Amino acid sequence: MMNKRILVGLLHYPVYNKRKEIITTSITNLDIHDIARCAVTYDVKKYYLIHPLPAQKRLVQEVIAYWQQGYGAIYNPDRQEALKKVCVRESLEAVKDELKAEDGVELKIIVTDAQVYPRSISYVQMREIMEADTAQNYLLLFGTGWGMSKEIVEDADYVLEPIYGRGTYNHLSVRSAVAIILDRLLGEKWVEIGC
Amino acid sequence: MMNKRILVGLLHYPVYNKRKEIITTSITNLDIHDIARCAVTYDVKKYYLIHPLPAQKRLVQEVIAYWQQGYGAIYNPDRQEALKKVCVRESLEAVKDELKAEDGVELKIIVTDAQVYPRSISYVQMREIMEADTAQNYLLLFGTGWGMSKEIVEDADYVLEPIYGRGTYNHLSVRSAVAIILDRLLGEKWVEIGC
Numbered sequence: 001m002m003n004k005r006i007l008v009g010l011l012h013y014p015v016y017n018k019r020k021e022i023i024t025t026s027i028t029n030l031d032i033h034d035i036a037r038c039a040v041t042y043d044v045k046k047y048y049l050i051h052p053l054p055a056q057k058r059l060v061q062e063v064i065a066y067w068q069q070g071y072g073a074i075y076n077p078d079r080q081e082a083l084k085k086v087c088v089r090e091s092l093e094a095v096k097d098e099l100k101a102e103d104g105v106e107l108k109i110i111v112t113d114a115q116v117y118p119r120s121i122s123y124v125q126m127r128e129i130m131e132a133d134t135a136q137n138y139l140l141l142f143g144t145g146w147g148m149s150k151e152i153v154e155d156a157d158y159v160l161e162p163i164y165g166r167g168t169y170n171h172l173s174v175r176s177a178v179a180i181i182l183d184r185l186l187g188e189k190w191v192e193i194g195c
Numbered sequence: 196m197m198n199k200r201i202l203v204g205l206l207h208y209p210v211y212n213k214r215k216e217i218i219t220t221s222i223t224n225l226d227i228h229d230i231a232r233c234a235v236t237y238d239v240k241k242y243y244l245i246h247p248l249p250a251q252k253r254l255v256q257e258v259i260a261y262w263q264q265g266y267g268a269i270y271n272p273d274r275q276e277a278l279k280k281v282c283v284r285e286s287l288e289a290v291k292d293e294l295k296a297e298d299g300v301e302l303k304i305i306v307t308d309a310q311v312y313p314r315s316i317s318y319v320q321m322r323e324i325m326e327a328d329t330a331q332n333y334l335l336l337f338g339t340g341w342g343m344s345k346e347i348v349e350d351a352d353y354v355l356e357p358i359y360g361r362g363t364y365n366h367l368s369v370r371s372a373v374a375i376i377l378d379r380l381l382g383e384k385w386v387e388i389g390c
Contacts, residue, residue, distance in 0.1 A: 018270075030225050034368045041360035041367055075213075078366040164383055165236035171273040172236055173229045176374035179367070180382070183375045188359055 015145040210340040231277040
């Protein structure tokens with residue numbers, strides 16, 4: 001049995017805009033729902049929306065309350081279950097501190113990026129590492145906007161390869177990227193046989 | 196080289212609502228964008244939004260025009276490329292007729308469903324069939340709402356297994372399901388080794 005916990009984080013600050021300036025992005029309703037539904041499908045323990053502004057936190061709490069206690073809970077209990085995974089924290093540091101306090105184990109941060117880095121690792125390698133190591137917590141961190149700041153990528157424990165499809169186009173939505181990456185790392189077991 | 200064409204269809208009629216009544220769903224903006232971006236990533240030839248109402252067709256055409264010819268094309272050329280894949284047709288029959296007229300080859304329809312059927316096949320099997328058979332066109336058809344009508348599932352050439360994560364929860368958004376299924380069928384090559 002695994003003791004480790006796998007978590008998903010969606011970072012809204014610090015991320016880049018199109019001109020490579022650091023900005024804060026807004027929380028998008030479908031990012032909450034789609035990624036929460038993936039989180040429960042792949043048995044991720046928590047889905048952290050990381051945003052510094054209290055007003056955005058309240059907005060998410062209102063959405064969650066509708067589906068947890070409001071009419072949404074009666075209309076669609078499956079959604080209620082998914083949204084139990086969602087929590088909002090003001091920074092990546094706050095997420096790290098919380099998990100450290102709860103579990104007392106180290107948190108490994110896995111980032112994904114549209115770029116390849118010298119230390120980028122494959123999905124098969126990452127899966128093997130996660131399966132071999134049963135005591136750590138792993139946070140799969142995704143950036144919004146035009147991607148998370150380079151400092152966060154540099155500080156991460158692991159950088160996953162970009163998702164390759166069948167061409168050079170590399171502009172999936174973060175919702176699609178989360179779905180594919182959770183499936184590659186936690187879905188039914190597959191192994192790469194070379195292309 | 197493959198001659199076949201792989202296409203994605205998103206069906207808005209006939210689909211079920213929560214009470215298993217046949218309804219027509221509305222087209223959702225993010226379904227256009229997210230799935231178009233997946234389609235170009237996995238080199239799918241066309242992404243058909245299937246909707247019977249002309250007003251919904253015009254709405255999609257306005258969205259596409261903004262990203263193709265409007266400010267969106269300057270702001271985000273990647274999105275312009277993705278939206279080239281999108282077309283709206285009034286029915287599944289219209290899609291079949293169009294592809295038959297264009298290519299003169301048979302169209303195989305692959306559906307996905309949250310249920311298991313006696314003839315459901317695995318992603319590995321489907322991938323092998325598609326790779327072995329280079330002359331057919333394949334339409335990967337997805338339902339909106341609470342899933343496509345049972346007649347369409349019964350008429351389909353292939354029914355894929357549901358997506359299993361790590362539990363019993365089986366309520367991904369259609370956007371996430373499309374992303375995962377395109378990756379399993381057309382992404383970097385993996386092979387199942389049993390769970």
